[in-house]
Amino acid sequence: MKLTSKGRYAVMALVDLARFNNINPVSLRDISLRQGISLDYLEQIFSKLRKKEIVQSVRGTQGGYILNKKTNEIKLTNIFEAVDEKVKTVQCKKESKKSCNGKTVKCLTHNLWDELENHINNFFDEKSLEDLVKDNSERRI
Amino acid sequence: MKLTSKGRYAVMALVDLARFNNINPVSLRDISLRQGISLDYLEQIFSKLRKKEIVQSVRGTQGGYILNKKTNEIKLTNIFEAVDEKVKTVQCKKESKKSCNGKTVKCLTHNLWDELENHINNFFDEKSLEDLVKDNSERRI
DNA sequence: AGATACTTGACTATTTTAGTCGGGTTTATA
DNA sequence: TATAAACCCGACTAAAATAGTCAAGTATCT
Numbered sequence: 001m002k003l004t005s006k007g008r009y010a011v012m013a014l015v016d017l018a019r020f021n022n023i024n025p026v027s028l029r030d031i032s033l034r035q036g037i038s039l040d041y042l043e044q045i046f047s048k049l050r051k052k053e054i055v056q057s058v059r060g061t062q063g064g065y066i067l068n069k070k071t072n073e074i075k076l077t078n079i080f081e082a083v084d085e086k087v088k089t090v091q092c093k094k095e096s097k098k099s100c101n102g103k104t105v106k107c108l109t110h111n112l113w114d115e116l117e118n119h120i121n122n123f124f125d126e127k128s129l130e131d132l133v134k135d136n137s138e139r140r141i
Numbered sequence: 142m143k144l145t146s147k148g149r150y151a152v153m154a155l156v157d158l159a160r161f162n163n164i165n166p167v168s169l170r171d172i173s174l175r176q177g178i179s180l181d182y183l184e185q186i187f188s189k190l191r192k193k194e195i196v197q198s199v200r201g202t203q204g205g206y207i208l209n210k211k212t213n214e215i216k217l218t219n220i221f222e223a224v225d226e227k228v229k230t231v232q233c234k235k236e237s238k239k240s241c242n243g244k245t246v247k248c249l250t251h252n253l254w255d256e257l258e259n260h261i262n263n264f265f266d267e268k269s270l271e272d273l274v275k276d277n278s279e280r281r282i
Numbered sequence: 283a284g285a286t287a288c289t290t291g292a293c294t295a296t297t298t299t300a301g302t303c304g305g306g307t308t309t310a311t312a
Numbered sequence: 313t314a315t316a317a318a319c320c321c322g323a324c325t326a327a328a329a330t331a332g333t334c335a336a337g338t339a340t341c342t
Contacts, residue, residue, distance in 0.1 A: 003257075005300065008250065015249045027318065035249070041301055047320070060309025061317045108156045108176070108277055109149065112268070116144075119264045123257060136249055146331065168287065182332055188289070201340025202286045 007085035009037050010045050014079060015132045017055070018071050025057075025064030045083055052082035071130035080124060087120050148226035150178050151186050155220060156273045158196070159212050166198075166205030186224055193223035212271035221265060228261050 013031050020026045028046060032039040046065055049055045054074060055065045067074070080086070154172050161167045169187060173180040187206055190196045195215060196206045208215070221227070241248035 003254070004298090008254070009300095011253070012248065012250050025318095029318075038301060040303075043320075044301090050319095057319060058309095059307080059319050061315095062310060063308080063318050065319090107153065109153050109273060111276055112152070112273060113144070113149075116261075116264060120257075120261060123260050127253070132250060132253060135252055145329090150331095166287095170287075179332060181334075184289075185332090191288095198288060199340090200286095200288050200338080203341065204287050204339085206288090 004085060006045060006083050007080050009035075009041065010049065010079050010083045010085070011076065011132070013037065013042060013045065014049070014054070014067075014074070014129055015136065017065060018067060018129050018133045019136065021067050024062065025066050027064035030064075048083050049079070052078070054078060054082055067129075071133055072128045074129040076124040076127045076129075077121065079129075087117055087124070145226060147186060147224050148221050150176075150182065151190065151220050151224045151226070152217065152273070154178065154183060154186065155190070155195070155208075155215070155270055156277065158206060159208060159270050159274050160277065162208050165203065166207050168205035171205075189224050190220070193219070195219060195223055208270075212274055213269045215270040217265040217268045217270075218262065220270075228258055228265075 012035050016031050016035055017026050020030070028039055028042045031037065032042055046055060046057075050057055050065075053068050056068045057063070057065055153176050157172050157176055158167050161171070169180055169183045172178065173183055187196060187198075191198055191206075194209050197209045198204070198206055241251055
């Protein structure tokens with residue numbers, strides 16, 4: 001089990017964005033340079049973040065992205081959801097499987113994965129961008 | 142983030158094994174049939190479980206595997222460790238990265254992934270095979 | 283002897299991931 | 313109004329991980 005780069009990048013980029021969000025839009029080029037993430041890849045990620053209304057875009061020169069909500073309103077859950085990073089521990093839910101459909105027939109470990117999913121999701125539900133920004137408040141860069 | 146089949150299979154197989162463990166060794170063939178897991182794949186998995194002394198093998202006819210410890214002594218952590226299913230959320234720890242080595246220089250989200258890792262590991266540390274067997278104690282098959 | 287079952291290592295198809303690439307469109311500003 | 317900065321979008325691709333398969337053993341019971 002591991003978190004993929006897409007999710008990690010999304011969070012890193014948003015923390016970066018949140019920290020420089022004060023006055024002007026922040027360009028992906030800047031985030032790319034500061035965080036060492038490929039610009040092309042960032043564009044894919046921000047396209048999804050925009051569709052889920054986590055950020056707003058400002059086109060043209062001096063353009064970039066701004067947060068669309070307050071930092072305490074953006075939970076990690078929202079971010080992961082936006083970039084399709086799903087916490088799916090249970091594959092046994094698939095319709096086709098006769099040994100486990102989650103309802104009438106459950107595999108030996110079905111409840112376990114359900115519990116785990118909840119456990120992780122609780123963590124993500126509680127953590128907001130604000131928390132992460134505060135964690136880094138004493139930093140220069 | 143998702144749990145891979147190897148880890149899920151390992152847990153399923155061990156729950157199955159624990160339930161039929163009473164008298165005789167349980168053959169992988171039986172587990173394969175009951176749980177719908179490829180026999181060849183199970184062999185790989187049990188080879189690792191044996192090396193970590195979670196199970197013992199009994200060769201020859203009527204052979205199979207038996208648990209090497211009490212069910213309450215086998216934590217999910219042990220199982221995942223054995224089959225190389227690591228909860229690694231943080232790739233930024235890699236030595237080569239200048240932006241984050243975990244010590245002198247930390248990336249913006251380093252603490253977050255550390256926390257998450259602990260959160261998940263706590264869950265796995267507490268859950269034992271015994272708990273899972275009890276969950277299924279009312280089942281026939 | 284033969285069948286059952288573990289043991290081991292190498293091989294492979296599929297899927298996922300982490301990008302890249304090439305072409306746009308929009309807008310500030312010189 | 314030309315230009316450059318920046319967003320926008322879809323298709324493509326190399327590399328890695330995953331989930332197996334396969335072949336050739338060895339041990340042990342009956």
